Amino acid sequence: MAIKVEVWGDYALFTRPEMKVERVSYDVMTPSAARGILEAIYWHPGLRWIVDKIQVCNPISFTNIRRNEIKSKISARSVKSVMDVGKGELYINTSSDIQQRASMVLKDVRYIIEAHFEMTDKAAPGDNPGKFQDIMKRRLSRGQYYHQPCMGCREFTAFFKEASDDVIISDKLDGEKDLGFMLYDMDYSTPDDIKPMFFRAKMVNGMIRVPDINSEEVLR
């Protein structure tokens, strides 16, 4: 069951894993980010979204944003000790725990995600593809979601609707462009050892074909 979703936003940040401290975005949306957007709209353990194609509509342009960010994460161990003892200091002081980090973000993006879903063995006996398809279609037309989808990071909102036919694909995207190796998705099959998967992304007139997860094009 195929579905086409148009998503757009002012900014996007699909971080390259090799440049994640001072974040640099990929040129385009990754298949995993596309999957995340679909899952933000509708997901159920009984289905798995598979992204087939990503159409880039707007020319690719970047801008730079530097922000004050927190260095550390909440340490579960110190939370636990405060929980156990019943008192103690528990907060992050931004003036001593701060770091400035720049992000290279995409500007003014618009994509069309072409995807379909597969049923998984977690589906209840009463579930069927038609039901899931209807729920997704309904959510798209009513603008409903589980949580507001985003373009890579939560501060960069992704708006969405069912793709319309009159989307203009920028002619700056004409021709073929090799985007190099790009993150495909994370492999969650062994929960203790989550590994990234990559693929060689090629953009033809703005269209990126996403290979099947089991194909040889996906490198682990």
Place this chain on the structure above:
Amino acid sequence: MSEVIKNRYDFVVLFDVENGNPNGDPDSGNMPRVDAETQLGLITDVCIKRKIRNYVEMVKDDSTGYRIYIKSHAVLNKNDEEAYAALGVAADKVAEQKKKDTDIDLKIRDWMCANFYDIRAFGAVMTTFTKAKLNCGQVRGPVQIGFAKSVEPVVPQEITITRVAITTEKDAENKNNEMGSKYIVPYGLYRCEGFVSANLARKSTGFTEDDLNLLWDAIYNMFENDHSAARGKMAVRKLIIFKHESELGNAPSHKLFDLVSVSRKDADTSAPARSYEDYEISVKDDQIPNGVSIIIRD
């Protein structure tokens, strides 16, 4: 405690700055953030979240269940034993439980959510994936805020100032004043859009109706206690809240945001705007989709 929220919300905040620097850009010597191509002023989401945290910290003064995890001016030596009252469990009992407890991770997560307002609202990242160690993972909060953008291009000005007090004695021998500079935006009306996803409140953080009202208060008053030499005059002018009847929502957010438009009162003028009076905000409340209600605070 009141109930966990059951409705989705989208909101638009309009606020302005007069002769101040709403959000400095560390990349360009603390000049107000500007989109280089469009000249529109920018304010980051984290800047706005900081103001919300500060307001909540000030109003609630670290009281039970309303502590703030990420503080800008850490207050020393505050005893937080009272925080346990919120949970309804004695502290020593927690220690006893954890021995036979396999999902201590979840307990820690819930404890953090119950105690810290900012984690309940915005979420937090706890220790990451490390095998065989405590992992509470990521908590996504229901409240999501985008960048604020000015309605019209802003032109930041550098103001050079002098001071007569010299810092070091050595300098004082040679000169009797020092020059400094600060940046201001003469006037800018900014628009910020945000979301509250009820599902995330229900599933993980337990963000309640009381928390939501506090959030609206915090947004509405976020600049009231944030005055400083750098900020100039900042004020929230209008907070427009779209309340959906259902948890999932009743209309697309972008369509609701399109109902709020800001324009110049005098359409023909080429003079730069210098006050809120120069703008007109219209909310097409006759076009609100079914199942969505609107709350305006101004």
